Amino acid sequence: MGVKIIATGAYVPSYRVSNTDLECLLDTTDEWIQQRTGIISRHISQGENTSDLGYYAAKMAIEQANIDVAKIDFIIVATMSADYNTPSTACLIQEKLDANNAFACDINAACSGFVYALHIARSLMDYSTNGYGLVIGSEVMSKLLNWNDRSTAILFGDGAGCVLLEKSVKSNLLSHVLHSDGEKGLSLCAVENPVCNPFVDNEKEVLPFLRMNGRDIFNFSTRQIPTLILETVEKAECTLDDIDYFLIHQANLRIIELVAKKLDVPLDKFPTNVEHYGNTSSASIPILLDELIQQRKIVLNGECTILMAGFGGGLTWGALLIRI
Ligand code: UT7
Numbered sequence: 001m002g003v004k005i006i007a008t009g010a011y012v013p014s015y016r017v018s019n020t021d022l023e024c025l026l027d028t029t030d031e032w033i034q035q036r037t038g039i040i041s042r043h044i045s046q047g048e049n050t051s052d053l054g055y056y057a058a059k060m061a062i063e064q065a066n067i068d069v070a071k072i073d074f075i076i077v078a079t080m081s082a083d084y085n086t087p088s089t090a091c092l093i094q095e096k097l098d099a100n101n102a103f104a105c106d107i108n109a110a111c112s113g114f115v116y117a118l119h120i121a122r123s124l125m126d127y128s129t130n131g132y133g134l135v136i137g138s139e140v141m142s143k144l145l146n147w148n149d150r151s152t153a154i155l156f157g158d159g160a161g162c163v164l165l166e167k168s169v170k171s172n173l174l175s176h177v178l179h180s181d182g183e184k185g186l187s188l189c190a191v192e193n194p195v196c197n198p199f200v201d202n203e204k205e206v207l208p209f210l211r212m213n214g215r216d217i218f219n220f221s222t223r224q225i226p227t228l229i230l231e232t233v234e235k236a237e238c239t240l241d242d243i244d245y246f247l248i249h250q251a252n253l254r255i256i257e258l259v260a261k262k263l264d265v266p267l268d269k270f271p272t273n274v275e276h277y278g279n280t281s282s283a284s285i286p287i288l289l290d291e292l293i294q295q296r297k298i299v300l301n302g303e304c305t306i307l308m309a310g311f312g313g314g315l316t317w318g319a320l321l322i323r324i
Pocket of ligand 1: 027028029032033036037111150151152154188212213214215216217218221251252279281311312313
């Protein structure tokens with residue numbers, strides 16, 4: 001049994017913040033941001049939360065496929081910026097969609113979240129009754145940021161992307177490779193939740209925002225992602241030439257360019273949109289996929305082979321090779 005993507009959706013808040021806008025807030029320049037990251041602007045929420053963005057993306061996919069929401073068996077949301085610790089963002093979206101027959105839960109694998117969630121969804125589909133499931137990557141990263149820290153505040157944006165899956169006889173997921181390395185987890189962490197009750201003495205300083213050692217993450221990703229891609233391709237017994245598009249987590253244009261160079265694959269097989277959205281964590285790959293489908297560069301006819309690769313907090317990294 002396998003899964004196939006039958007529709008996609010994406011949503012970003014309407015408020016666009018350019019690098020020049022950020023020059024008024026932080027000791028930074030448009031030139032520095034563009035040179036080091038490729039980012040020109042990002043969309044920032046002015047109130048819509050993670051479940052709202054995810055809901056709009058999911059609604060778009062459901063409308064496109066024109067299926068009855070009652071047939072959706074599960075909703076998995078990849079996020080590191082949930083509305084609440086509980087209820088999960090997935091349950092909030094289930095309520096907004098009226099998808100009453102679906103079970104719903106979040107997973108957190110930071111910027112690798114969408115790839116992890118899609119792999120989990122494939123396994124869940126074996127037990128699905130009606131044969132439909134939603135996988136959503138949704139983030140309001142702006143609420144995790146320290147807006148006085150120029151080394152992180154310029155990098156991230158808010159947004160959501162979604163795929164609607166249908167059970168299929170043929171397995172369209174050709175291979176997957178997922179990795180985690182908790183030992184290096186503190187290179188990228190966000191919002192510490194320490195034990196706080198009347199029985200503990202809490203003198204400890206708590207991390208209220210996202211903190212990242214950018215250089216460590218840059219080196220980790222440019223070292224691990226080419227290896228990860230080769231591992232995934234080898235597992236499916238195909239070659240890099242068989243892949244139409246490489247959808248790499250949109251963290252930084254320089255990372256994507258270096259990965260393409262290391263693999264000796266033409267850069268035009270690595271579509272990007274980090275320029276306009278910044279790093280939207282678990283939402284970056286599904287937003288990009290939806291954009292390529294809207295531009296008709298990808299058609300959902302079972303003839304396009306794409307490799308999705310995510311990396312980030314945890315540390316986590318993972319890839320899927322999929323025919324869509
Ligand atoms: O989703 C996955 C998680 N994140 C990532 O993938 C991020 C990976 N890392 C990166 O993309 C890059 O490391 C950054 C873009 C974050 C930083 O680029 P870098 O080339 O590694 O710069 P750096 O941190 O080594 O900083 C170089 C200089 C420093 O000044 P000094 O010490 O050389 O005087 C920083 O203080 O640039 C300074 N700097 C800035 N200057 C202007 C740092 N941030 C800024 C800024 N504007 N926004």
